[in-house]
Amino acid sequence: MNRTENFRSPLLGTAMARADMGDTVVETDRPGQPHRGKVFAAVHAHLDDVPRYAAGLCAKLIREGYTGYLIRTTNDEKCGGQSTAQNILRNEQEHFKVAAAIGCKDVFELYYQNHEMDAVSSLDIRGRLIFLFRFLKVDTVISFSPWGPGEENPDHWVTGRVVEEAAWMSGMPNDFPEHMEAEIQVHSVGERYYFHAQPGQAFNRVIDIGSHIEKKIASLVECRSQGGGNLGSLLRARLANEGKRLPLLGNDDRTADREYVRQFLLDDEREYAQAHNLAFAERFYYIDQRQLAKSKVDEYVEKNVVPL
Amino acid sequence: MRRRGFLGRFMTTGMALSGTAALPTPLTAQEAQAQRANLPTRFTPAAYANPPSKFNPFATPDYYTYADDLAIERNQPGKPHQGKVLAAIQAHSDDIPLFAGGLVAKLVDEGYTGYLIRISNDESAGRTLGHGVVQNEIDNQEVARALGCKKAFSFYYRNHRMDDCAEIEIRARLIFLFRVLQVTTIVAMDPYNHYDENPDHLVAGRAAEAACWMAGGPKDYPEHYKAGLKPARIREKYYHARSPQGHNLVNRIVDISSYIDHKTRGNVANQGKGPAGSSGSRLRDELSKRGKRLPLLGNDHDTADFQYVKHFLMDDWRILGEKFGLGYGEAFRYIGPAPDYRGNISRYVDQHSVPL
Numbered sequence: 001m002n003r004t005e006n007f008r009s010p011l012l013g014t015a016m017a018r019a020d021m022g023d024t025v026v027e028t029d030r031p032g033q034p035h036r037g038k039v040f041a042a043v044h045a046h047l048d049d050v051p052r053y054a055a056g057l058c059a060k061l062i063r064e065g066y067t068g069y070l071i072r073t074t075n076d077e078k079c080g081g082q083s084t085a086q087n088i089l090r091n092e093q094e095h096f097k098v099a100a101a102i103g104c105k106d107v108f109e110l111y112y113q114n115h116e117m118d119a120v121s122s123l124d125i126r127g128r129l130i131f132l133f134r135f136l137k138v139d140t141v142i143s144f145s146p147w148g149p150g151e152e153n154p155d156h157w158v159t160g161r162v163v164e165e166a167a168w169m170s171g172m173p174n175d176f177p178e179h180m181e182a183e184i185q186v187h188s189v190g191e192r193y194y195f196h197a198q199p200g201q202a203f204n205r206v207i208d209i210g211s212h213i214e215k216k217i218a219s220l221v222e223c224r225s226q227g228g229g230n231l232g233s234l235l236r237a238r239l240a241n242e243g244k245r246l247p248l249l250g251n252d253d254r255t256a257d258r259e260y261v262r263q264f265l266l267d268d269e270r271e272y273a274q275a276h277n278l279a280f281a282e283r284f285y286y287i288d289q290r291q292l293a294k295s296k297v298d299e300y301v302e303k304n305v306v307p308l
Numbered sequence: 309m310r311r312r313g314f315l316g317r318f319m320t321t322g323m324a325l326s327g328t329a330a331l332p333t334p335l336t337a338q339e340a341q342a343q344r345a346n347l348p349t350r351f352t353p354a355a356y357a358n359p360p361s362k363f364n365p366f367a368t369p370d371y372y373t374y375a376d377d378l379a380i381e382r383n384q385p386g387k388p389h390q391g392k393v394l395a396a397i398q399a400h401s402d403d404i405p406l407f408a409g410g411l412v413a414k415l416v417d418e419g420y421t422g423y424l425i426r427i428s429n430d431e432s433a434g435r436t437l438g439h440g441v442v443q444n445e446i447d448n449q450e451v452a453r454a455l456g457c458k459k460a461f462s463f464y465y466r467n468h469r470m471d472d473c474a475e476i477e478i479r480a481r482l483i484f485l486f487r488v489l490q491v492t493t494i495v496a497m498d499p500y501n502h503y504d505e506n507p508d509h510l511v512a513g514r515a516a517e518a519a520c521w522m523a524g525g526p527k528d529y530p531e532h533y534k535a536g537l538k539p540a541r542i543r544e545k546y547y548h549a550r551s552p553q554g555h556n557l558v559n560r561i562v563d564i565s566s567y568i569d570h571k572t573r574g575n576v577a578n579q580g581k582g583p584a585g586s587s588g589s590r591l592r593d594e595l596s597k598r599g600k601r602l603p604l605l606g607n608d609h610d611t612a613d614f615q616y617v618k619h620f621l622m623d624d625w626r627i628l629g630e631k632f633g634l635g636y637g638e639a640f641r642y643i644g645p646a647p648d649y650r651g652n653i654s655r656y657v658d659q660h661s662v663p664l
Contacts, residue, residue, distance in 0.1 A: 121474035
């Protein structure tokens with residue numbers, strides 16, 4: 001059963017404390033800035049991962065008060081159609097533009113070798129993410145599902161796995177206790193949104209991104225080295241050479257790229273939305289591990305405690 | 309004789325380093341030993357045997373190879389190292405006290421701020437694994453205190469299994485600490501320690517060596533800089549050997565005569581393992597049960613522990629020091645600050661530039 005719910009309670013209520021099982025929840029826009037003071041880290045392996053799977057969610061959370069950071073784990077050297085070195089530079093430059101398009105405050109690059117992250121020490125990656133989660137005081141992570149089937153790219157599942165591990169360990173004082181020497185304190189990550197990146201991957205949350213679709217498109221068009229961000233202008237140029245034009249693509253390259261993305265690259269988002277009478281949606285596997293205000297023991301003690 | 313040539317170079321170049329002095333007397337002990345060897349006269353020895361005291365299983369290694377610019381580092385008056393930061397890195401709680409405790413105490417006394425970093429959890433020593441880990445954790449703190457270090461850190465990797473750890477992670481943690489503590493000098497196990505049977509030593513040495521270099525770089529772990537950390541410029545390294553299998557290149561002998569009691573106390577602090585700890589008081593108790601006493605061990609446990617360590621376990625460093633005319637000595641492969649290449653070129657340009 002699918003259920004549409006606009007979260008009215010900031011802490012979701014105890015009944016919703018763990019939404020990692022059961023019904024699919026549709027998360028629509030929330031008025032005001034209910035997340036003010038909270039921080040998310042969107043961790044992807046490649047330039048176009050967050051734009052493709054989660055840019056709408058990121059834009060929505062920032063609009064609702066989150067401070068967002070974008071972390072890329074690889075150097076994207078294999079993508080861009082140029083030399084390996086030039087690919088690294090172009091993807092690096094475009095990554096900053098993607099973060100700006102979404103509204104992220106800052107960008108971090110770990111530059112592990114593209115397509116080869118399964119040979120990298122996951123301990124090193126995890127250690128760096130723990131450092132960042134603590135330093136940035138990350139409350140929520142957005143990344144690949146560590147357990148999602150169908151991921152042929154090892155960078156994806158390695159990134160998802162280390163994000164999950166780091167999100168847990170960043171709250172534990174005996175992991176990397178030397179961080180405290182720099183006054184970087186332990187910090188627990190309470191919420192996780194894992195991408196629905198491939199058919200068959202689990203999801204339990206549908207995000208209404210209708211009012212954020214322009215930002216998602218803006219982030220996608222910055223993905224020119226990979227992700228199809230410049231396909232519109234390339235098509236427009238080809239047609240012009242043939243003495244033709246496609247009205248959809250407008251009169252300039254920027255419009256062509258944006259409209260190409262809107263017309264051809266958002267079919268999944270439309271399909272995910274359709275079942276919920278929305279315009280555009282993204283899917284996630286959401287896990288809420290925030291501490292409940294009162295534990296079952298607290299509640300029991302409160303009800304049953306008697307004077308000595 | 310070639311040997312004399314070697315010693316001649318040794319003595320003239322040994323004066324080059326500031327704060328150091330050349331060997332004042334010939335290596336009579338080594339020459340005497342060489343005469344006992346079966347080495348034909350046409351060969352020049354490439355390594356020199358260290359006669360052991362046979363009191364300590366973990367002392368000076370079997371052989372040293374001495375560089376011809378070997379220098380003796382003696383006490384320096386005042387606090388010449390004020391403002392500098394020392395990281396003494398050890399795999400186990402007894403490594404630094406045994407092999408470099410005198411040096412660490414000396415440098416701290418001369419102004420360094422010292423930190424002790426232990427890489428393993430020392431679980432392989434103790435009544436049970438749990439007891440061993442706890443005792444060695446305490447010991448590491450006590451060693452730091454005995455040597456004058458400001459603070460001790462432990463990474464707690466599994467003892468004797470560090471070759472199964474991700475070296476890159478250990479290195480990353482050291483880079484972080486070097487940056488946050490602004491380390492300028494390290495003391496560590498020689499990463500090229502020949503014949504070392506303990507993998508923890510080699511891993512710790514390699515990780516420390518690589519971390520020294522990378523801690524100063526802008527592109528390694530740049531996220532540290534966004535968190536306000538600064539690059540660490542490690543300008544000096546002291547690598548120590550590990551006995552008994554070692555064969556190490558040595559270019560610095562440190563006179564630790566004034567710090568032998570600090571070194572002794574650092575070793576007494578190792579209650580959880582190693583040859584020191586409370587061995588003296590245990591021997592005293594055992595003799596007492598047999599109706600005997602050893603005057604050396606005094607009248608209480610503290611004295612017994614101290615005297616046992618100083619008399620028996622420090623003897624190898626006395627023998628080493630004696631070769632160089634010192635009371636006690638420790639041997640190191642020392643790597644000093646890199647030359648000011650750019651400054652040298654600038655000075656050359658200034659001196660030799662002519663008008664167009």
